[in-house]
Structures are given as structure tokens and as C-alpha cells.
Amino acid sequence: MHNYFVYILECSDKSYYVGVTNDLETRLSEHNNGENVFAYTFSRKPVVLMYYQRFDQIEDAIDFEKQVKGWSRKKKEALFKEDWDEILRLSNYKN
Known part of the structure; x- marks a missing residue:
């Protein structure tokens, strides 16, 4: 069995970062230690882990990461609460 994770971090400027990894603990440490000067974070x-979801297949994780990256701030915040009704409402909302 494989472990892949889609995760959302809240950055010190209150922005959100969405990523995918196969080692969540190490990746979080890398973000907070600033190991890549070109990284968004x-x-x-510091960054704070707000949400993660585990996947068995990397393709599924990447698909979900791409989907969530396109979500609004409010929709990501509904995901943190696992408020599926709000996610659905926001999905149907048109500006």
C-alpha cells in the first residue's frame, strides 16, 4: 500500500498553499525550515497544516491537488471543517 497526501498549509501571511507528497511529516518540516528558496512558502x-487527505494512488492525489488549487478561499475553509453542504453550495455559486 502506498501513501500519498494532498495537504493545505496556512502561511504566515494567511494565504493557503496546496501540495502533494508521499511523506507529510518530512514535507511540513521542509516548508518550515525553508529548504527551497524558490518555494512559495x-x-x-511558519506554515501550519490545516488539512490533509491520504490517497493510495499518486494519480488520484495529483487530480485532487489540481482540483483544490482551483478552489476559492471559502471553499478550502469549508474543506477544513469537512462541511460538504457548504462545499456543494460554493460549487454551485456563480459570481
Whole structure:
């Protein structure tokens, strides 16, 4: 069995970062230690893990990561609460 994780971090500037990894604990440490000067989170430390979901298949994890990256802030925040009714409502909302 494989473990892949889609995760959402809240950065120090209150923005959200969505990523995928096969080692959530190590990846979170890398974000907070600033191991990549070109990373979005490098100048936005510390980061806090707000949500994660585990997948068996990397393709499923990547598909979900891409989907969530396109979501609004409010929709991501509904995901943190696992408020599926709100996620559905926001999915149907048109500006």
C-alpha cells in the first residue's frame, strides 16, 4: 500500500498553499525550515497544516491537488471543517 497526501498549509501571511507528497511529516518540516528558496512558502514561514487527505494512488492525489488549487478561499475553509453542504453550495455559486 502506498501513501500519498494532498495537504493545505496556512502561511504566515494567511494565504493557503496546496501540495502533494508521499511523506507529510518530512514535507511540513521542509516548508518550515525553508529548504527551497524558490518555494512559495519560503518567505511565508511558519506554515501550519490545516488539512490533509491520504490517497493510495499518486494519480488520484495529483487530480485532487489540481482540483483544490482551483478552489476559492471559502471553499478550502469549508474543506477544513469537512462541511460538504457548504462545499456543494460554493460549487454551485456563480459570481
